[in-house]
Amino acid sequence: xxxxxxxxxxxxxxxxxxxxxxxxxxxxxxxxxxxxxxxxxxxxxxxxxxxxxxxxxxxxxxxxxxxxxxxxxxxxxxxxxxxxxxxxxxxxxxxxxxxxxxxxxxxxxx
Amino acid sequence: xxxxxxxxxxxxxxxxxxxxxxxxxxxxxxxxxxxxxxxxxxxxxxxxxxxxxxxxxxxxxxxxxxxxxxxxxxxxxxxxxxxxxxxxxxxxxxxxxxxxxxxxxxxxxxxxx
Numbered sequence: 001x002x003x004x005x006x007x008x009x010x011x012x013x014x015x016x017x018x019x020x021x022x023x024x025x026x027x028x029x030x031x032x033x034x035x036x037x038x039x040x041x042x043x044x045x046x047x048x049x050x051x052x053x054x055x056x057x058x059x060x061x062x063x064x065x066x067x068x069x070x071x072x073x074x075x076x077x078x079x080x081x082x083x084x085x086x087x088x089x090x091x092x093x094x095x096x097x098x099x100x101x102x103x104x105x106x107x108x109x110x
Numbered sequence: 111x112x113x114x115x116x117x118x119x120x121x122x123x124x125x126x127x128x129x130x131x132x133x134x135x136x137x138x139x140x141x142x143x144x145x146x147x148x149x150x151x152x153x154x155x156x157x158x159x160x161x162x163x164x165x166x167x168x169x170x171x172x173x174x175x176x177x178x179x180x181x182x183x184x185x186x187x188x189x190x191x192x193x194x195x196x197x198x199x200x201x202x203x204x205x206x207x208x209x210x211x212x213x214x215x216x217x218x219x220x221x222x223x
Contacts, residue, residue, distance in 0.1 A: 034211045043116075043200050043214040044153070051209065089152060093208050096165065097143070100152045 002026050006090045006101035013080055013108050021075040021104045023064075023090035031092040033057075033066055033073040038087045038103075047075075047088070080108045113137075116201050116215035124223055125191060131218045133184040133201030141208065142184040144176060145200040147217070153200055159184060160206055191222045 006023045013019060025033065032051045036044040048057030053068035062077045073090060085108045090101040114135045123129050133142065141160045145153035158166035159178040173195075175187040184201055198219055202212035 032209045032211065036211075036214075041219075043216040044202075044212075045214070046211050049211055091211070093211070096141070096160065096207060097155060097158060098208055098212055103150075103152050105150075 002028060002031070002092060002094045002099040004090050004092055004099050004101040006088075006104055008102070008104065010105040010107050013106070015082055015108055015110055016079045017108075019075070019077040019080050019084075019106065021088055021090075021106070023073045023075065023101060024071050025073065025090070025092045025099075027068070027071045029094075031094065033064070034091040034093075034098065035062070035064055035073070035075050036089040036091060036100075038089065040086075044089060080106070082108050082110055084108050114201055114203055114213050114215035116199075116218050118218060119216065120219045120221075122221045122223060123188065123191065125193075127191075128187070128189045130188065131186040131199055131201075131220075133186075133215055134182055135203040135213070136182055137203060137213060139203035139205055139213070140181060141204045141206045142178060143202040143204070143212065144184070144186050145202065147198040147200055157186075188220075191220075193222050196220055196222045 003026045034049045035047040037047045038044045048059040050057040050066035056065045087103045091098045117132045144156040147153045157176040177185040198217045200217045201215040204212045
């Protein structure tokens with residue numbers, strides 16, 4: 001079945017460091033790919049998406065490129081801020097639902 | 111309107127109580143979802159409604175009863191819950207199929223005492 005694998009955390013960085021969170025997905029069908037972010041005590045918010053191979057999603061300084069050849073959708077940011085501390089979920093679309101990865105907690109210290 | 115609204119935000123209930131969680135969207139989405147999320151875990155799918163019909167029930171205990179009165183509303187009726195049912199309950203909506211992803215509500219934090 002559909003699955004998404006993302007790196008385990010927590011990822012601990014200092015402010016202004018570079019971020020990469022790895023995500024790979026099963027290649028069945030032609031899924032759309034997503035990154036969601038969840039701040040403490042809140043629901044999940046869509047951070048960015050890509051709907052086909054080689055698309056790049058971007059938002060708030062975060063980027064991810066849909067790589068069909070490596071079945072990957074890694075999340076990157078050049079300079080993280082304390083306010084980026086949250087849990088990040090990678091997801092792929094299926095026939096009727098989204099499949100989520102297990103989530104990666106990011107902790108950014110001043 | 112690009113929001114999914116969930117009420118209440120917090121709920122404390124006893125094991126013999128009956129309560130309901132409510133979710134509303136006005137995005138024109140025709141699929142709505144209930145998820146359960148425990149601390150430090152990803153959301154777990156409970157139910158999917160597509161065009162107001164229940165299409166997926168992930169073997170959820172009968173003490174959870176979903177209802178979709180119309181295309182904008184989704185309820186989750188709770189009865190005789192257990193302490194282990196304490197969690198964040200998330201509602202989401204999407205197009206059919208969800209190729210543009212879900213829009214989530216902010217959730218109801220449920221505590222069963």
